[in-house]
Amino acid sequence: MLLKKLTEANGVSGNEKEVRDLIIEEIKDYVDDIKVDRIGNIIAYKKGSIETPKIMIAAHMDEVGLIVTKIDKSGLISFKPVGGLDKRILVSKVVKIGKDRISGVIGAKPIHLQKSNERSKALDYNNLYIDIGAKSNEQAEKIVQVGDYIAFDSEYIEFGDNFVKAKALDDRVGCNILIDLLKSDTKASIYAAFTVMEEIGLVGAAPASYQIDPDIGIVLEGTTCADATDVESHLQSTNVGKGPAISLMDRTTIFDRKFRDMIVETAKENNIPYQFRRSSAGGNDSGRIHTAKEGAVTTTLSVPCRYIHSPINVMSKDDYENTGRLLKQVIKKIEEGGLK
Amino acid sequence: MDSKKFLKELCEGVGISGYEHTVVNSIINEFKPLTDEIQIDKLGNLIAVSRGNKDTNIKIMIAAHMDEIGLMVKDIDKNGFIKFTNVGGIDSRTLLAQEVLVHGKECLFGVIGAKPPHLSNPSERNDAIKMKDLSIDVGLKKEAVEKLVEVGDLISIKRSFTDLQGNWVSGKALDDRAGIVAMFECVKELSKLKHEADVYYVSTVQEEVGLRGAVTSTYKINPDIGIAIDVGFGATPELPKEDVIDIGKGPAITLGGNIHPTLRKHLVEIAKEYNIKFQTEIEAGPTGTDARAMQITRAGVPTLLLSLPLRYMHTSVETIDMDDIKACGQLLARFISSITSENLEGLLCY
Numbered sequence: 001m002l003l004k005k006l007t008e009a010n011g012v013s014g015n016e017k018e019v020r021d022l023i024i025e026e027i028k029d030y031v032d033d034i035k036v037d038r039i040g041n042i043i044a045y046k047k048g049s050i051e052t053p054k055i056m057i058a059a060h061m062d063e064v065g066l067i068v069t070k071i072d073k074s075g076l077i078s079f080k081p082v083g084g085l086d087k088r089i090l091v092s093k094v095v096k097i098g099k100d101r102i103s104g105v106i107g108a109k110p111i112h113l114q115k116s117n118e119r120s121k122a123l124d125y126n127n128l129y130i131d132i133g134a135k136s137n138e139q140a141e142k143i144v145q146v147g148d149y150i151a152f153d154s155e156y157i158e159f160g161d162n163f164v165k166a167k168a169l170d171d172r173v174g175c176n177i178l179i180d181l182l183k184s185d186t187k188a189s190i191y192a193a194f195t196v197m198e199e200i201g202l203v204g205a206a207p208a209s210y211q212i213d214p215d216i217g218i219v220l221e222g223t224t225c226a227d228a229t230d231v232e233s234h235l236q237s238t239n240v241g242k243g244p245a246i247s248l249m250d251r252t253t254i255f256d257r258k259f260r261d262m263i264v265e266t267a268k269e270n271n272i273p274y275q276f277r278r279s280s281a282g283g284n285d286s287g288r289i290h291t292a293k294e295g296a297v298t299t300t301l302s303v304p305c306r307y308i309h310s311p312i313n314v315m316s317k318d319d320y321e322n323t324g325r326l327l328k329q330v331i332k333k334i335e336e337g338g339l340k
Numbered sequence: 341m342d343s344k345k346f347l348k349e350l351c352e353g354v355g356i357s358g359y360e361h362t363v364v365n366s367i368i369n370e371f372k373p374l375t376d377e378i379q380i381d382k383l384g385n386l387i388a389v390s391r392g393n394k395d396t397n398i399k400i401m402i403a404a405h406m407d408e409i410g411l412m413v414k415d416i417d418k419n420g421f422i423k424f425t426n427v428g429g430i431d432s433r434t435l436l437a438q439e440v441l442v443h444g445k446e447c448l449f450g451v452i453g454a455k456p457p458h459l460s461n462p463s464e465r466n467d468a469i470k471m472k473d474l475s476i477d478v479g480l481k482k483e484a485v486e487k488l489v490e491v492g493d494l495i496s497i498k499r500s501f502t503d504l505q506g507n508w509v510s511g512k513a514l515d516d517r518a519g520i521v522a523m524f525e526c527v528k529e530l531s532k533l534k535h536e537a538d539v540y541y542v543s544t545v546q547e548e549v550g551l552r553g554a555v556t557s558t559y560k561i562n563p564d565i566g567i568a569i570d571v572g573f574g575a576t577p578e579l580p581k582e583d584v585i586d587i588g589k590g591p592a593i594t595l596g597g598n599i600h601p602t603l604r605k606h607l608v609e610i611a612k613e614y615n616i617k618f619q620t621e622i623e624a625g626p627t628g629t630d631a632r633a634m635q636i637t638r639a640g641v642p643t644l645l646l647s648l649p650l651r652y653m654h655t656s657v658e659t660i661d662m663d664d665i666k667a668c669g670q671l672l673a674r675f676i677s678s679i680t681s682e683n684l685e686g687l688l689c690y
Contacts, residue, residue, distance in 0.1 A: 076577065086457040088469060092434035092655040094502055094510070103502050105510045105659060107652025109578055111431040112628070119431060122466050127578065131651065131659055133504025135588060143505070153502075157439075159449040160479015165439070226456045228475065229419045235459055281458050306477065310437040312451040314477060 002026065003156065003176050003320075007166035010096065010151035012065030013082050013200045016040055018099075019061040023175060023194050030182050031192070041208045042194040044182065052188040052334050056214035056296070057181065057327075058205060058285045059174030059221070060198030063167065064309045066090075066150035068097065068130075071141055075134030077104065079150055080125060083199030088122045089310045095130060098148035104130035152311035162317045163240075169313035171198065173303045174220030177324045184328065187335045198285055202252065205285035209292035216259075216297050216339065217289035220327065222313065223247075223277055223302035236278070238304035241316045243273030244323035247300035249280050252287025256297040262338050263299060266329045272322050277302060297339070301327060343521050344509065344662055346370055348501040350517035354441070356410030356494050357427050357549045360384050363406055367520060367543050374527045375541065385557040386543040390530065396681040398537035401563035401641075402526065402672065403554055403630040404519030404570065405547030408512065409654060411435075411495035413442065420482040421475035422450070424495055428548035432471040434655045439498040440476055444489035449498070450478040499656040507662040508587070514658040516547065518648050518665055519569035522591075525669020526676070533677040537564075544630055554630035558637035564684065565603065565642055566634035567675075569668065572621050572647030574659070582622075585649045588661045590617030591668035592647040598627045598635055600642035606687050607644060607675055616671045621647050642688050646672070 011019035023042055028034055033045040042061075064083030071077050077097070081087070091108045106128055111119070130150070134140035154167035166172075178192050191212045195204030209217065227239040238245040246263055247255050267274040277300070290298040303323050306314040333339070341349075346366075355363030364386050371388040372378055379387040386406070392398065409428030416422055422442065426432075435452050442448040453476075454469050476495065478485060501511040523541045530539065540561045544553030547570075558566060572592050575584040585592040593607055611618045623645075626632040631645040646668050651659040679687070 072577070074577065086465065088433065088457075088465070089437035091436075092438065092652070092657050094500075094657060103504055103510075105502065105504070105652070105657035107576070107657050107659065108431060108434055108655050109576070110573055110653035111429050112653065113573060113579060113583060114431070119433070120468050122468050123433065124466075129577075131504070131510075131576075133506055133508030133510075133659065135506070139505065157449060160477075161481070161484065163479030165449070165451055224456055224458065226459055227419075228453065228455050229417045229421055230473070231455055231459060279458075307437060307451065307453045308456070312437050312439060312453070314451060314453075314479065 003172065006172040006176055007156050007168050011061050011063055012149040012151055013062040013197045015149040016061040016196050023179065026179050027182050037207060037211060039204060039207055040196040041204045043208060043211060044192040046182055046190045048187050048189040050187045050335060053215035055188055055216045055334065056191045056193055056209060056212045056289065057178055057218045057220065058193040058195055058289060059178045060171045060195045060285060061175060062197055062199050064199050068144060068146050068148045068150065070146065071137055071144065073137045075136050075140035077130040077132065077140065077144060079130060085309055087125060090128055091123055093311060094153040095150050096153050097144050097150050102132055102143050104132040106130055154311040163314055164317055165312055165314050167311045167313060169305045169315050170222035170308050173222045173315065173320055177220050177327060180324055181327060186331050188331055195285055202285055202288045205288035206292065209289040213293050214296045216334065217286060219284050219286045219298065219300040221284050221300055221302040222305040222308065224282060224308045225304035225306045238275055238277055240304050240306055241318060242275045243319060244326050245275050245277040245302040245304055247277045250283045252283030253290055253298060255299055259297050259299050259339060262333060263330055266333050267326055270329045272326045274326065341370055343525060346524060347517060347521045350520060351501050351511040351513045354496040355406055355408055356496060357407040357546045359494055360407050360545045367406060370524055371527065371541060374531060381557060381560055383553055383556050384545045385553045387557060388541040390527065390539040392536045392538050393534055394536045396536045398679060398681060398684055399540060399561060399563040400537045400565045400676055400679065401540040401542060401558060401561050402523055403542045403544050403568045403634065404523050405516045405553065405630060406520055406543040407545055407548050409548050413489060413491050413493045413495060415491065416482060416485050416489060418482055420480050420485045421477055422489065423475060429654055431654065433468045435474055436469055438656065441496050441498050442476065442478060442489055443494045446488050448478045448488060450476045453477050497656045508659060509662060510657050510659045512656040512658065514650055514660050515571045515653055518571060518660050522569045522648060522665045522668040525666050526672040529670050529673035530676060533673060535677045536680050537676060539676055547630055551630055551633040554633035555637065558634045558641060562638060563641055567644045567646065568629045568631035568634060569646050570629040571650035571653060573653060574649040574651035576651055585619050585621050585647060587649040587651060588664065589619050590664055591671060592619045592621035592649065594621045594623055594627060594645035594647055596623040597625060598623060598631050599644055602687055602689060603642055603644055610675045610678055611671050614674050616667050618671065
C-alpha cells in the first residue's frame with residue numbers, strides 16, 4: 001500500500017531523499033515532464049487536453065524530526081528538533097538515525113530516583129539523549145555522525161473505525177492524494193510540486209511557485225485536529241471523520257473567498273462532507289504560493305490528523321478518501337470554467 | 341530457545357501485575373523440558389523445580405518477577421476516549437504519544453494523546469502532562485468502545501523489542517523478564533554441572549505492586565537460601581554515581597542489610613574463581629525487590645540479590661546488555677553447584 005510506504009519512508013526536513021525517490025518512481029510513467037529543482041523539490045507536469053488557468057498543486061515531502069548535535073564520551077547522542085515539536089512526546093520512544101536507520105532509544109531517569117517536583121516538569125532537550133547501545137564515543141562515531149537526521153520509528157497501522165496510525169501523515173497524505181491525481185485522467189494540465197522543508201519555514205514552496213508561476217494554487221495537507229473531549233468546541237480546529245478541512249485563514253494566508261465558495265458548492269453538489277479549518281494558527285506552503293511573482297488564488301484542502309507532529313498521527317481513511325474526491329471535483333469545476 | 345529470542349517473546353508478551361497468567365505459558369514452555377517439576381501456587385507464582393543429585397534436602401530458591409507495570413481502564417468518555425490509571429510505578433511523562441493495547445473482549449490498538457500543544461500557553465509546555473489529562477484513542481465511538489471495553493480492563497504499552505549495538509537490547513518489561521532469562525541461563529548452565537541442592541526457580545507475581553508473590557512462594561518452599569534476580573539502575577549521565585551500576589560490567593552483587601554477609605562473601609569468591617565479571621551495588625536498607633520479602637518469611641531466610649544493570653527503568657525503552665544476563669546465569673549456576681551438605685551450615689553462620 002502506497003500510504004504505508006510513504007509514511008514509513010524517512011524524510012526529515014532538509015533530508016527528503018527517501019521520499020523524493022519513492023514519489024519519482026511512482027509518478028514518472030504518468031507525467032509528461034518531471035524534474036528535481038535546485039533545492040530538491042519535485043516539479044512534475046501532466047499535460048491535459050483543454051486550456052484552463054494554470055493549476056499548481058503542492059504537497060510537502062518533509063516531516064518533523066530530530067538532528068544529531070553531539071556525541072558524548074560515553075556514546076550517548078544529543079539532538080535538536082527539526083520543525084515544530086512538542087518535546088514532551090519524545091520520552092520513552094524508539095528512533096532511527098541516519099540513512100542506515102540505526103536504532104536508538106530516548107530514555108528517562110527511572111521514576112524511583114526522581115524527586116516529586118521533577119515529575120511535574122517536562123524534560124527539555126538538554127536532559128534528553130539517544131542511546132544506541134554504544135559503549136564509547138569511538139564506537140558511536142563509527143555509525144552515527146553529527147548532522148545525521150533522526151526519524152521516529154512508527155509503523156503504519158489500521159485500527160478502530162477505518163482509522164490509520166502512522167508518522168508523517170503530515171504531509172504524506174497530501175503526497176499520496178497528489179500522486180493519485182497524477183495517475184488519473186484530468187482534462188486540465190496539472191503542475192505538481194512535491195516540496196521540501198515546509199516544516200522549517202515553507203522553504204521549498206517559494207522556488208517551486210516561482211518556477212511554475214500558477215494562476216491557481218491548491219495545497220494538500222494533513223492538518224491539526226484538536227477534537228479531544230477536554231477541548232471546547234470553538235477551539236477544535238478540525239474534527240476527525242467530518243470530511244476534508246477547507247482553510248479560511250492562517251498565519252500565512254487569507255484564503256480567497258470566491259475560491260472557497262466554489263469548493264463548498266462543489267462539495268455540496270457531489271455530496272462530499274467538508275468542514276472548515278477553524279483555527280488561524282499554523283501556516284503552509286500557500287503562504288509562499290499566493291505571493292509568488294504576481295500572485296495566485298489559493299486554497300488548502302486538509303485531512304484532519306490527531307496528534308500531529310508526533311510518531312502517532314491518527315486520521316480517518318474516510319476523510320482521506322473524501323479529500324481526494326473533493327480535489328478531483330474541484331479540478332473538474334475549474335475545467336468547466338469555474339473560477340474564471 | 342536462544343536466550344535473546346526468549347527475552348523478546350517475554351517482553352513482547354503481556355503480564356501486568358495481578359494478571360501474569362497471560363505471560364506464564366511462555367515461561368513454562370522453556371522451563372518444563374529442563375526441570376523436573378512445574379507448580380503454580382494460589383497467587384499464580386510459577387515454580388519450576390530441579391532436583392539435586394543427592395538426597396540432602398537442601399533447598400535454594402531463585403526468584404525473578406514476571407509481572408510488569410501497566411495501565412487500567414477507569415472510564416470511557418462521551419467521545420469514546422478511554423481514561424486510565426496506573427498499575428505499578430509509572431512516570432506519566434513516558435506515556436504521551438505511546439502506542440497501547442487495550443485488553444478488552446478483543447485486544448484493541450490505541451494511542452495515548454492529549455490536548456494539542458498549540459492550545460496550551462507556552463509556559464504550560466514546560467510542565468509534565470498529568471495522567472488525568474491523557475486519553476487513549478482507539479478510533480471508535482463511545483457505543484462501540486463500550487461493547488468491547490469495561491472499566492477494570494488492562495492496558496499494556498505496545499513496544500517491539502529492539503536490537504541496539506553489540507549485544508544490547510531495548511524494550512518494555514525487561515524489568516524483570518531479563519531476570520527470568522537469567523534464571524533460564526542458570527538452568528541451562530546447571531544442567532552441565534552437579535548440584536546437591538533442589539533448586540526452585542520461581543517466576544513471581546505482583547512484585548511491582550508490593551512483592552506479594554515472593555511472600556507466598558517463599559513460605560511454601562521454605563528455602564535454606566533465597567536469591568532474588570532483579571534489575572538495578574544502569575548508569576546514565578544525569579544519575580548520581582553512587583546510585584548506579586554500569587551496563588556491560590556484569591551483574592551486581594548487592595551488599596547491605598537485606599543480604600546475608602557470609603553467603604555474599606562466598607558468592608564473590610565463586611565469581612572470582614570462575615572469572616565471571618561482577619560489580620557491587622550498595623543498599624543499606626531493605627531492597628525494593630523480592631529479596632526483601634524472602635528475608636523475613638517464616639523464621640527468616642538467608643538472602644542474596646543479583647541486580648542486572650538496566651537503563652531507563654520503568655519506561656518502554658528499558659535497555660540491557662545480554663552479556664550481563666548470561667554472566668548472571670553462569671554465576672548463579674556455579675554458586676548453586678558449590679553448595680553442599682558439608683559447607684552449607686558454615687556459610688549460613690555469622
